[in-house]
Amino acid sequence: MKHPLTMIGYWQSVYETDYPDPAWFTDANWDPNIRQRVIQHLQQGRRMPYTYMGQAFCRFHCDGPRAGRLGSMEFTDGRYVWPEGLVHYLEAHHLRLPADVVDHMLQGTEDCYEPLPHSYEIDYEWWKTQKGWNREASTYKGxxxxxxxxxxxxxxxxxxxxxxxxxxxxxxxxxxxxxxxxxxxxxxxxxxxxxxxxxxxxxxxxxxxxxxxxxxxxxxxxxxxxxxxxxxxxxxxxxxxxxxxxx
Ligand SMILES: [Zn+2]
Structure with a gap:
């Protein structure tokens, strides 16, 4: 049986309108200690065995040093998969991840999961159902x-x-x-x-x-x-x- 993984951190674009807008997930009051632990978890993920063409860009259009170059790799902890650029949103834009994801990430990385090619199956649908908590907010600039x-x-x-x-x-x-x-x-x-x-x-x-x-x-x-x-x-x-x- 293939190892099930759940995709998080994809954002809507002109091709993929079903994904959420990162602005829906911002929370300036999120406990900075928890945020830091989640950031560490994201930085310790294992690399997925593929790379996307081109670089992701920051949906908030910030001027940060990496804003136009958020990376093209993806990482996993054995349960979730996320793009390399997700950590930027937590560091620079007060993004808070959904409670299920945070709870899992605070428990630490699943030991020794190694994403070998063809050994896993990724669910892209769950993330599309996530609507955050600021539905009025938008990174869309008019x-x-x-x-x-x-x-x-x-x-x-x-x-x-x-x-x-x-x-x-x-x-x-x-x-x-x-x-x-x-x-x-x-x-x-x-x-x-x-x-x-x-x-x-x-x-x-x-x-x-x-x-x-x-x-x-x-x-x-x-x-x-x-x-x-x-x-x-x-x-x-x-x-x-x-x-x-x-x-
Ligand atoms: Zn940014």
């Missing part, structure tokens, strides 16, 4: 108004790129010709898209590693409103002008 300039830089992850672009644009507002834009980007052309976007920095952080180069330029709201009233051709001409100015 809407960015301006234009994104997108280029495909790597042909390896085409399916992921297309899915990410469609998802991002479907959550964005004020965009004309979404499907056409995605099609053109996937053909290898650089495309500029103007609109109201859900926090662009997340989109950039999540997709650089799958080979999308994304730049964002903010447009002051007044100017954006004026541009909104223009016809398609005039708008395209304005965008073209901006791109040439940058080139």
């Amino acid at each position: 809407v960015d108004i301006g234009y994104v300039v997108i280029t495909v830089t790597n042909q390896t992850y085409r399916a992921l790129q297309e899915a990410a672009l469609l998802h991002f644009l479907s959550k964005s507002g004020g965009i004309r010709g979404k499907l056409k834009a995605v099609e053109t980007i996937m053909k290898g052309e650089t495309v500029a898209i103007m609109g109201r976007f859900p926090y662009v920095q997340d989109f950039i952080a999540e997709n650089t590693r799958i080979g999308l180069e994304i730049r964002f330029r903010e447009i002051p709201y007044m100017q954006y409103q004026e541009l909104e009233t223009l016809g398609g051709d005039e708008r395209s001409a304005w965008m073209q002008q901006q791109l040439e100015r940058q080139a």
Whole structure:
């Protein structure tokens, strides 16, 4: 029988909307001694026998030295599995883990569990049911108004790129010709898209590693409103002008 492990510490992203937001788990009043013991436990986990491509980034967009490089490994204590970056959230953002997890971690590491390849089975579902205690809080920073300039830089992850672009644009507002834009980007052309976007920095952080180069330029709201009233051709001409100015 395979050893059962439970995943914790995955956060929602444009691909994985079922996971919780770390802001739901913050608790500035958590006993610092307990927090320290949990941090130690996380630091003593055994490494899982795989590495993810790219680096996780901090969902709180902090400027800490490791904020954009939270690691690509995962660790286990024989019961839970967590990404390398989880400890950063406890250290820097007052994250408290659910009581079941904390209780287990305070009991110490399960002796000698060694996660050999194919010897374990990971449950990803339990963590999705965890909603924390601050459902009003969010790491989502609102809407960015301006234009994104997108280029495909790597042909390896085409399916992921297309899915990410469609998802991002479907959550964005004020965009004309979404499907056409995605099609053109996937053909290898650089495309500029103007609109109201859900926090662009997340989109950039999540997709650089799958080979999308994304730049964002903010447009002051007044100017954006004026541009909104223009016809398609005039708008395209304005965008073209901006791109040439940058080139
Ligand atoms: Zn951070």
